[in-house]
Each structure stands twice: as structure tokens, then as C-alpha cells.
Amino acid sequence: MHMTDFQLSHLIYADDLLVFGRADSLNCTRLMRTLNMFSNFSGLQLNLQKSSLIISPYVSCPNDISMALQIFNPSPKITYLGIPISLGRIKISDFDPLLEKVTSLLSGWRARLLSFDGRLQYIKYTITNTVAYWIRCSIIPKSICKAIGKLCSKFLYHGALDSRRLQLISWYNTCKPHSFGGLGIASLQGLHFAYNCSIIMRCYNMPSPLSKWLLARYYSPWKPPQANDTAFWKSICNSTDG
Template identity: 30%
Template sequence: MLIKCFHAFSLTSGLQASKDKTEIYTCGMKEEQIQEIIHDTGFRRGNLPFKYLGIPISSKRISIGQCENLIEKMTRRIRIWSSKNMSYAGRAQLINVVLLSIHQYWAQVFILPKAVLTKIEGICRAFLWSGKWYSNAPGNISWDKICAPKSAGGLGIKDIQR
């Protein structure tokens, strides 16, 4: 049935599954059934965890270590931006539009560990005040006030901890 579905999809769309890039993931099946599917399709058997569109996919809750890629993506962007002379408003806009979009992409798939959320908040705070991805200096205004809506005098940056 699976092969018929792939064949119907290929006829309809003109696309074909690449045997080099396609893996089969199973759960609760007998080994002989799995081997039969692998033999009939020519696909490989995949194992968890794996990455899909840059996000680690696992059967367990995501760990802090697996979120390093998320943190690295954010800091990489800031390293590029740090060479530019930007105002607080420009940095606030980049935080809202770019950095928190990266966070949101991951947060649609996982409940991120609190330690990761704290790290992301620290990166955003450091970038806002210093223009760098790290800073030990305290901010000029509390983060709660920064995250307040613009109508309340804040910058409207999304508070990811709430």
C-alpha cells in the first residue's frame, strides 16, 4: 500500500522519492515487517534522533544540548550585525523580527527547556544594550519594561518566558 501511495504521488506530481535521502522510521512493528518494507521500498531504516529542517527530532523531550544549534544560529546572526552601527530601535526591531522568529520556529515543535529560554533572553538583552551577543553589564531598563507593549511605554519585544 505504501509503494502504491508513492507511485500515485509520483504520477500526480512528477516528483519521486530519493532512495538516497529517504529513511523509514517505525514504532511498534515486528522486525520481519520492517525488513519487508525496507526490501520492497529500497529505503533505509532511520534512527532517532535525526534532524528535519534544522530541528532535532526525537521521541523524548528536547535537551539543553540539542538546543545548542538554536543558540548558535542566534549568536551567528548577532556577530554579523555587531559590525554595523545600529540604534536601540534598530536592534529592537532585529530582535523582534529575526531572533525571536528563530525561537518561534523551534517553539512550534518543542517545549524548550527553561534554561534555553533564559539563555535566549540573555542574548537578546545583551544585543539590545551592547550590540553584541554577550554582556555582563546590566540593562538600562528592566527586561519586563522592555517587553511591555509599545502603548505602555515598552518596546514590544515578546517575553518568551511567559
């Protein structure tokens, strides 16, 4: 399959819709006509105040596109389902909401009342599931992973994020399996590796728009990645070497 054989028009989750299209005013006018027709038949109205527009910097007529779509404040970055989406590289500061969420979960009054075993289970499931959601959508920088590990370590061993007591066991060793002396907590690196493996499995066993696009764009995860490939695909290819 070649890239010309596959096109992605939209992604939708509940009432959150992403639409992809050719960046010219005629195509955008047709899109708005289609959306208005859908609104007339369904009674569901498009809220332009809550809509966002991302335009490539290489587009020659951004003002015409904004006029056709009636969205007059294009942005290089949007948030979709809580995850930042950008035309360029995601910045470390874009992961602040993740750190704030983890900090809020670990510092809540209910979490502070847990025993050591309770805190262990809380990290294994509540915190891990929170971070796993971001891992499925982006590559978390090493500095953010280190910060999350530090927060979880303080919470697990001392029961408080503001503790100044020395930590005698590294978080790396804590996350090892029981057979290697750890507590069986899934490390962020392990979660990332598992997600990459699931993507490879889906490419060959569960046909979907994502798997079709990846195979059309990159052909095989066992081929060495090219210099201009995305960081996401390079990570997939690195997982096949593991």
C-alpha cells in the first residue's frame, strides 16, 4: 500500500471531532457546507467559539482559510482529549498538566490516609493508568518521567510529597519485578515499550485506520528508521530491537 492509496479524513471520539483536509478556501467552504447540512438534519450545532484551527506554516492563504471556516484565531497547538497536539515538537512545558494531575492524585487527603500496601496499590493502578493514557498519545520526556518517579517514590516510602527524608531505595529498583527484588510496579519505560509492542501487533493483526496509515507511510517497523521519520515511529522501531 502506498501513501496515495490511503487518506485520513477525520477522527472522532464522542463529541470531540478532528477533521483533516486540504488547505485551500474552496475545500474549507465545502467542509462548512457539509457541517451546516449535518446541523440542519441532526439539530446538533457547531460551536465555533470552542473550535480550533491548525494551519501549516507553508500554507500561502491562511486568512482565506480562517474566513471560510469562520475560525479567526489559528493556533500552532491544540488540546484534544486532554493531550497536546502541535505542528512542531511538543515542549516539556506541555506536560505540566500531567505532572499537576499526578501531584493532585498523590497529595489528596484520601491518599494520605493509606497504609504502605494501600499506597502501593494506589500507584500500581490509579497513577499508572493516568500516565498510561498519556503514553498512548505522546512520548513523555525523560525529565518528566524522572519527576513522576520522584513523586511516586516519596509518596510510597514516606506518605507525603514534601518529605525531606533520605530515600534509600531507588525508584528504578522499586519498579523491578518481584523476582528481581522489586515491588512489581510498572515503570514508565516498561509501559512505553508495551504500548509500542501493541502498536506492532495491531499493524499485522487488527486492521484499523492507524495501522493502515503506519504501514502505508513506513512499510515495516523492522526496517531501520529514516532520519526524517517521526520520534513516535523511531520509538516503535527501537522496540523491535528489544
